[in-house]
Amino acid sequence: MEDCIFCKIISGDIPSDKIYEDDKVIAFRDIHPQAPVHFLVVPKTHVKSAAEITAENSDEVARCFEVISKLAKQEKLGDGFRVINNCGENAGQTVPHIHFHVLAGRALGGTLV
Numbered sequence: 811m812e813d814c815i816f817c818k819i820i821s822g823d824i825p826s827d828k829i830y831e832d833d834k835v836i837a838f839r840d841i842h843p844q845a846p847v848h849f850l851v852v853p854k855t856h857v858k859s860a861a862e863i864t865a866e867n868s869d870e871v872a873r874c875f876e877v878i879s880k881l882a883k884q885e886k887l888g889d890g891f892r893v894i895n896n897c898g899e900n901a902g903q904t905v906p907h908i909h910f911h912v913l914a915g916r917a918l919g920g921t922l923v
């Protein structure tokens with residue numbers, strides 16, 4: 811997608827603080843961190859949101875969770891972490907390319923879930 815900021819990060823057209831990449835998934839630190847550790851795990855295929863996961867693209871989404879588990883070890887998140895996906899306007903999704911926030915490094919509290 812030409813005007814998608816995460817597609818531009820994936821293609822290398824704009825820089826990111828990348829912590830992981832394989833053939834299906836990239837992970838980079840959030841530019842506006844909301845916890846001491848805050849990174850995004852993003853499938854390389856442009857899927858707009860969790861509402862658009864299908865049998866054709868779900869393997870990339872599944873790989874995201876495999877990568878989250880790997881990065882939790884790499885980033886030493888043994889005290890716990892939270893995975894968040896915002897889907898659509900009411901959920902506050904601002905970048906229309908599916909991504910999973912991983913937050914950690916402090917007690918995150920019990921609001922919402």
Ligand code: AMP
Nearest residue numbers: 815826839840841842896902903904905
């Ligand atoms: P969401 O609101 O769930 O769509 O999350 C989008 C996230 O992308 C926000 O937390 C932003 O801070 C983050 N973000 C936007 N642009 C960049 C960028 N160039 N590099 C890293 N993170 C970004």
